[in-house]
Structures are given as structure tokens and as C-alpha cells.
Amino acid sequence: MALPAYADPLERIWYYTYLTICTLIFLFLIAPILIIMPLSFNAEPYFTFTEKMLTLDPDGYSLRWYDLLLTFGMQAPDVARDGGWWSDVWRNATWVQAAKNSVIIGFWSTIVATVLGTLAALGLSRNEMPYRRLIMAILISPMIVPIIIIATGLFFFYSSPCGVVGLDCGRLTSTYTGVVLAHATLGIPFVIITVTATLIGFDQSLSRAAASLGASPSRTFFKVMLPLILPGVVSGALFAFVTSFDEVVAVLFIAGPEQQTIPRQMWNGIREAISPAILSVATILVIISIALLATVELLRRRSERIRGVTPQ
Amino acid sequence: MSDAPLTTSDGRPLKAALAQAQARARRRAFLLVAPLLLFVVITFILPIGQMLQRSIYHDGFSSAAPALQAWFEANPPGTAPDEAAYAALAADLQLMKANRTAGEAGTRVNYTLPGTRSLFTSSARGADKLEPPFREALLAENAKWGDPLVWEAMRSAASPWTSDFYLVATDMQRTADGGVERVPEKERIYLKLFGTTFMLSAVITGVCLLLAFPIAHLLATLPASRANLLMILVLLPFWTSLLVRTSSWIVLLQGQGVVNNVLVSARLVDDGARWQMIYNMTGTIIVMTHILLPFMVLPLYSVMRTIKPAYARAARSLGATSWTTFRRIYLPQTLPGIAAGALLVFILAVGYYITPALVGGADGQLFSNLIQFHMSKSNWSVAAALAGMLLAGVLVLYWLYDRLVGIDKLKLG
Structure with a gap:
């Protein structure tokens, strides 16, 4: 918003005040995320800038908290750092285990959410779809219903999932399958929203053209439709992955000690004794989210270019 | 020719062919959504529905106390408990001891009237020694068994379907005559x-x-x-x-x-x-x-x-x-x-x-x-x-x- 030429002095003053306010709000949004980065290199176990850090003395900074992420939970952290040390890290370090669990659970729940969600979005964006509004409302509701209600429901349900129909098939509590199913459910609304939004811009005459040239429906989907909507599908998948990667309440309720994820470890860390090691995890997570954000932004522009919309 | 219905090339009426094609298109669209809908129903709707059932259904007492349940059915609300009622209570306490269900039953009644869980667990422990007349024996065991509020709470718990949990959640409690009232001012926390x-x-x-x-x-x-x-x-x-x-x-x-x-x-x-x-x-x-x-x-x-x-x-x-x-x-x-x-x-x-x-x-x-x-x-x-x-x-x-x-x-x- 440029200042119009007819602005009087009062309006000029207001305009600069307005810009200042906006700057402060942007600062409010971004400062908390950036402030943890330098603090995670603190040489002291404090959560504030030390004298040495402020004078940019190298002694004030260290990698000790990142080191702790690797060594915490190891069997023999104090031996020479050779191949054996690293395999100890890989097998025993608490945060490494949590990262592995987060990636495994995130990966499978993303696959489930993306495949089922994309299929459903294809159906939902057809004009013939019966009860579209109601079904859409049901499919989006995992995003709206408070997570504590979902987690409580799953807590009871997982203790005897087949009990509803009078069968016995074991428990889903403390299993990877249980957590993956829960996280897939939570990720589905994001896939539906992004993929249906992409499909709005899809020219249906392209698939009719493919069909008239003799392509089967599945061939039409994979050769014509999917390449065009792929950016939307991928960003939906990324949203689903982030949802799982950041989810803690369902994990608290239904996961066992085998399925500890990064958020679960952070939750413990924040609740019990918050140590700067949390900040080093946080810094790594922020860097990951910057990478994901950049990917989604690129995909969005690509999608707009494909569809012939000029980037906004 | 002009009043004959329009037909497709294979001779079917156009209207019917169109309706059929549209029904097929609707079915196809629905089939694409169906797997996800089924998934969400199983992993989301069903668990929440099952949990909500818990808020109106609890058979901890009703399944553990069949004799009392029968007595409550035979006698209208407000009837003072007679010897037959105490005999039923004694029989149920003995059953609870045998089946180890006193805790569950006590928990259920405790929801309606806080502080009654231990009444069941402790009385069930000595239930085998109870002799007629049961009224005196039970009152000697614990004077609370004479409290009409306890009997009102048991009557309410004798049916597995209940609104008691919602009463608790809205800061209400039952009175001795079967009505409801708000709990004392300083205990109103939920609302x-x-x-x-x-x-x-x-x-x-x-x-x-x-x-x-x-x-x-x-x-x-x-x-x-x-x-x-x-x-x-x-x-x-x-x-x-x-x-x-x-x-x-x-x-x-x-x-x-x-x-x-x-x-x-x-x-x-x-x-x-x-x-x-x-x-x-x-x-x-x-x-x-x-x-x-x-x-x-x-x-x-x-x-x-x-x-x-x-x-x-x-x-x-x-x-x-x-x-x-x-x-x-x-x-x-x-x-x-x-x-x-x-x-x-x-x-x-x-x-x-x-x-x-x-x-x-x-x-x-x-x-x-x-x-x-x-x-x-x-x-x-x-x-x-x-x-x-x-x-x-x-x-x-x-x-x-x-x-x-x-x-x-x-x-x-």
C-alpha cells in the first residue's frame, strides 16, 4: 500500500504508525522461532543470553546440547568415537530412536492419508457426487474435533478394536499400527483440502479427451490427471506428514514406550526439567520446517504455472 | 414421429438411458470416496461414538447386583427399604465378593453419590458373615446403609443407562426424593x-x-x-x-x-x-x-x-x-x-x-x-x-x- 499523493500530514503520520505496528506484529510472529537458534548453542545450561554470548565470545557458544542429543541414552558414551560408537548411537540414543519412530510413523500415515485422501478428493470434486456436503463435513472433522476427544475415543477403542462387533483381535494400544492409523486420520483433512483445491483448477475436458481417444479410466488418471494435480497431492502429503510429525496427544494416550516420537520426548522434556537440549531439537525442527515450507511454496507456484494461473 | 419418445441409437428411450448413465456416474463418484469414508468411520466416528456411549451407560452396578435390581423394579421410587431390600443387598454383597465386582459396583454408585465406593468394598469383604435379620446386621456393619441417599443412588445405578454422568458434568446432584439440584456454590467447577x-x-x-x-x-x-x-x-x-x-x-x-x-x-x-x-x-x-x-x-x-x-x-x-x-x-x-x-x-x-x-x-x-x-x-x-x-x-x-x-x-x- 503506497501512500496516495493526496494524503495530508495526519494521514502520513498514521501511515508510518501503521507500518511500525505491522513490523511489531511480524516480529511477534517470527522472533520466538528465531530466538531459540542462538540459544541452542549456549555453553551454559541457561535459557538466556550470557555475557559471553552477547560479546560474541566463541567461549560462550558450544555444541554441547547437540552432542547430548546423540549421547543421551547411549550405553557407552565415553569411548572413542569410531564405528562402534556410532552404531551405539544408532541403536540406543533416546533422541535417535524417537527420530526413527517419528519418521516411520509419519511415513506410513502419510501414505495411507494421501492414497485414500486423493481418491476421495477425486470423487468429491465430481458434480455427480451424492451427499457431497455432508461427506465433506465428516471427512474434514478430524481437523475440527478437539484432539483430546479423538485421543480419548481411541484410548477406549484400541483396547478392544473388534469388541464393537463382538470379536477378539487383540489390542491396538502400544502398537505402531495403532499410532499410524490415528495419525493417518488426523492427516486426511489436509490432503482432502489441498487436493480438492487443486482439482478445482483441473480442466475436465482433458480427461474426456483422453477417454475419447480410448484410454482406460486408470490410464487417464495416471497419464493425464495425476501429472497435473501432482503438486497439490504432494503438498497435501507434506501437510499430512507434518501433522503426524508434530502430533503428541494421541501418542500420549495410545502409544507405548516402543513408539516414543520426537514430540513425545519434547513433551517429557518441557514438562519435567526443560534443558537447552530441547532448544537444539527445536532448532533442527525449525530448519526442517523451513525446508518443507520452501518445498510447498515451490509446488504451489509450479501448480499455478501448470494451470496457467499467474503466480500471485 | 414428433410425439414418439426420443431414443438412443440402440433404441432405448433417451430419458431412461440418461437416468441410468447419471446413476452410474453417481455410483462411480461414491465408490471413489467410499474407502476413505469407511476408514474414517472405523478410526474416528466409531471410537468417538463408543466413548460417548460410556457417558450414558455403565453396567458396573447393575450387572453385579441382580437381587437389588429386582427389588428396585418391584418397588416404586421413594419406598423405604424393608427387610427384603436388605436381604437383597446382603445377597448381592456376597455375590460381589465371590465375583470380585465390589470395586466396579462401588465405582458406579460413587459417581452418583461421592464417597460411597469404600462402603461397597469394605462391606463386601465381610459379606459372608452376614446373618438375618439383615437390616440390623448391615446397619451394624456401616450406619451409612440406612441413608436414603445411598438407596436413591443405588436405585439410579441399578439401570445401566443413566444421565448421572452428565449431571456430574453440569454440577448437579440427586436429592433423596429423586429430584436434581445444583451442587453447593463452591463445588461448581465444570460449568x-x-x-x-x-x-x-x-x-x-x-x-x-x-x-x-x-x-x-x-x-x-x-x-x-x-x-x-x-x-x-x-x-x-x-x-x-x-x-x-x-x-x-x-x-x-x-x-x-x-x-x-x-x-x-x-x-x-x-x-x-x-x-x-x-x-x-x-x-x-x-x-x-x-x-x-x-x-x-x-x-x-x-x-x-x-x-x-x-x-x-x-x-x-x-x-x-x-x-x-x-x-x-x-x-x-x-x-x-x-x-x-x-x-x-x-x-x-x-x-x-x-x-x-x-x-x-x-x-x-x-x-x-x-x-x-x-x-x-x-x-x-x-x-x-x-x-x-x-x-x-x-x-x-x-x-x-x-x-x-x-x-x-x-x-x-
Whole structure:
């Protein structure tokens, strides 16, 4: 918003005040995320800038908290750092285990959410779809219903999932399958929203053209439709992955000690004794989210270019 | 020829062929959605439905006390317990001892009348020694067995279907004559917290709107290239882990945190009187505002971007002041965005759990935290009733969102 030429002095003053306010709000949004980065290199176990850090003395900074992420939970952290040390890290370090669990659970729940969600979005964006509004409302509701209600429901349900129909098939509590199913459910609304939004811009005459040239429906989907909507599908998948990667309440309720994820470890860390090691995890997570954000932004522009919309 | 029905090339009436084709298309569309719908029903609707059933169904007492159940059926409410009733009670206590169900049965009655669980467990332990006359024997065992409130509670628990848990969750209790009344003033906690949750959510929504409006406007009126750059500042928090954002606020706001240290070293605050900004309601409001702000900015921005500057210019050229232009021309056009953002933020805030649990301290807890509290105490039925109340509130808001904004208008980034 440029200042119009007819602005009087009062309006000029207001305009600069307005810009200042906006700057402060942007600062409010971004400062908390950036402030943890330098603090995670603190040489002291404090959560504030030390004298040495402020004078940019190298002694004030260290990698000790990142080191702790690797060594915490190891069997023999104090031996020479050779191949054996690293395999100890890989097998025993608490945060490494949590990262592995987060990636495994995130990966499978993303696959489930993306495949089922994309299929459903294809159906939902057809004009013939019966009860579209109601079904859409049901499919989006995992995003709206408070997570504590979902987690409580799953807590009871997982203790005897087949009990509803009078069968016995074991428990889903403390299993990877249980957590993956829960996280897939939570990720589905994001896939539906992004993929249906992409499909709005899809020219249906392209698939009719493919069909008239003799392509089967599945061939039409994979050769014509999917390449065009792929950016939307991928960003939906990324949203689903982030949802799982950041989810803690369902994990608290239904996961066992085998399925500890990064958020679960952070939750413990924040609740019990918050140590700067949390900040080093946080810094790594922020860097990951910057990478994901950049990917989604690129995909969005690509999608707009494909569809012939000029980037906004 | 003209009055013969139109037919397709293979001789079928066109109308029938069209209807058939449309039915096929509907079926195909539905089949694409069906797998996901089934998945969501199994992993989401069914578990929540089953949990809600717990809020109105508990057979802990009714299945453990068949004799009492029969006596209650034979005698209308308000009948004073006679010797036959005490005999039934003694028989049931012996059964509870044999089947080890006294705890479950006591738990169920305890929901209706707090403080009665131990009555069942301790009396069941000595149930084998009970001899007729049972009335005297039981009253000697524990004088509480003569209390009409206990009998009223047992009558209520004798049916597995009950509204008792919702009574507890709405701060009500049963009276001796079978009616309901509100619990004493200082024990009314649930409805108060329900109100506090909605009030705090409204405050957070208001603050979000105040903060989001200026920056959404700036983003919508800047040239695209610069707006995209600034948009990153909104989207990065959106993509950053909730726990990361919560822990950075703890670092910033705690007593020895960055903000207090800056204030102290700038001599704005005395070292002995550092601000208490976290682990209380203030902490919940600040951190939740930060976390939910992007959900307000994005819908506002997408509406503001479509408002043409020509309207404002026209108003100004017709003599309106800049304030009048804003109030009467610009603001009304942003209303759809305000409604979409405010409702979304409000819905998400009402159900928030993680942030209040971590930074809310004693007075910054929300309704979700209460549900978790009862879950951790194994008060499952009350937790389910509280969850039912919260769910009802959220579904009303969700319905409102669908009516006013439309679910298909929901956008991410």
C-alpha cells in the first residue's frame, strides 16, 4: 500500500504508525522461532543470553546440547568415537530412536492419508457426487474435533478394536499400527483440502479427451490427471506428514514406550526439567520446517504455472 | 414421429438411458470416496461414538447386583427399604465378593453419590458373615446403609443407562426424593470452566483479529513479490512444530527468561519483581494467540486480496474522510474473511490442550485439560460426559462455520 499523493500530514503520520505496528506484529510472529537458534548453542545450561554470548565470545557458544542429543541414552558414551560408537548411537540414543519412530510413523500415515485422501478428493470434486456436503463435513472433522476427544475415543477403542462387533483381535494400544492409523486420520483433512483445491483448477475436458481417444479410466488418471494435480497431492502429503510429525496427544494416550516420537520426548522434556537440549531439537525442527515450507511454496507456484494461473 | 419418445441409437428411450448413465456416474463418484469414508468411520466416528456411549451407560452396578435390581423394579421410587431390600443387598454383597465386582459396583454408585465406593468394598469383604435379620446386621456393619441417599443412588445405578454422568458434568446432584439440584456454590467447577474456556477463546480470537487485520491488509496491498516475501513470516510459524513454538515462549517469558532479563537490564523492571508471564492465564493467551494467528491471517488475506482499491478511491473522491472510507467501504467488504478466520480460530481454541497443559499453570487450564485430568484419574465415565459436552459445543460451531463460510472454503496457505 503506497501512500496516495493526496494524503495530508495526519494521514502520513498514521501511515508510518501503521507500518511500525505491522513490523511489531511480524516480529511477534517470527522472533520466538528465531530466538531459540542462538540459544541452542549456549555453553551454559541457561535459557538466556550470557555475557559471553552477547560479546560474541566463541567461549560462550558450544555444541554441547547437540552432542547430548546423540549421547543421551547411549550405553557407552565415553569411548572413542569410531564405528562402534556410532552404531551405539544408532541403536540406543533416546533422541535417535524417537527420530526413527517419528519418521516411520509419519511415513506410513502419510501414505495411507494421501492414497485414500486423493481418491476421495477425486470423487468429491465430481458434480455427480451424492451427499457431497455432508461427506465433506465428516471427512474434514478430524481437523475440527478437539484432539483430546479423538485421543480419548481411541484410548477406549484400541483396547478392544473388534469388541464393537463382538470379536477378539487383540489390542491396538502400544502398537505402531495403532499410532499410524490415528495419525493417518488426523492427516486426511489436509490432503482432502489441498487436493480438492487443486482439482478445482483441473480442466475436465482433458480427461474426456483422453477417454475419447480410448484410454482406460486408470490410464487417464495416471497419464493425464495425476501429472497435473501432482503438486497439490504432494503438498497435501507434506501437510499430512507434518501433522503426524508434530502430533503428541494421541501418542500420549495410545502409544507405548516402543513408539516414543520426537514430540513425545519434547513433551517429557518441557514438562519435567526443560534443558537447552530441547532448544537444539527445536532448532533442527525449525530448519526442517523451513525446508518443507520452501518445498510447498515451490509446488504451489509450479501448480499455478501448470494451470496457467499467474503466480500471485 | 414428433410425439414418439426420443431414443438412443440402440433404441432405448433417451430419458431412461440418461437416468441410468447419471446413476452410474453417481455410483462411480461414491465408490471413489467410499474407502476413505469407511476408514474414517472405523478410526474416528466409531471410537468417538463408543466413548460417548460410556457417558450414558455403565453396567458396573447393575450387572453385579441382580437381587437389588429386582427389588428396585418391584418397588416404586421413594419406598423405604424393608427387610427384603436388605436381604437383597446382603445377597448381592456376597455375590460381589465371590465375583470380585465390589470395586466396579462401588465405582458406579460413587459417581452418583461421592464417597460411597469404600462402603461397597469394605462391606463386601465381610459379606459372608452376614446373618438375618439383615437390616440390623448391615446397619451394624456401616450406619451409612440406612441413608436414603445411598438407596436413591443405588436405585439410579441399578439401570445401566443413566444421565448421572452428565449431571456430574453440569454440577448437579440427586436429592433423596429423586429430584436434581445444583451442587453447593463452591463445588461448581465444570460449568465454570466450560464458560472460562469459551471466554478465553473469545479473548484469543479477538486479539488474533486485532493483530491479523493490519498485517493481512499490508500483505494484500503490497506488490506481489514483496507480499510473498513477508508471507513467509506468517507461514513459517504455521509450519513450525507446536511444541517448538511453545518451548520458545517458555524460554522468552519465564522468570529468568529473555524478556524479563531485557526488562531488568534496561531498568524497566526491578530484579526482585520480575513479571510473571507464563504458567498462568497470561501465558496461555500469549502463546495460543501466537500459535493461532496464522489461521486468522490466511483467510483475511485471501478475502482482502480480492477487494478492489477503486472503491476506496471512489469514496475518497466523493469526499469521505479516510476513517469513513475504512469504516463504511473497506471494513464491510472484509467481513467474510473476518467471519472465516474468527470462527476457525475460535473452534481451534476451544479444544486446545497442549499449550494450556504446558504453559497454563493453575488458572490457564482449558476444558480439554479437565477431560485429561479425569482420564488420568480413571474417572472414565465423567471424562466421557465432559468430552460429550465439549464435542457438542464444537459441533455447533462447526455447523455455524459451514453455514456462514462453507467447509469447501477452508484453505491452507
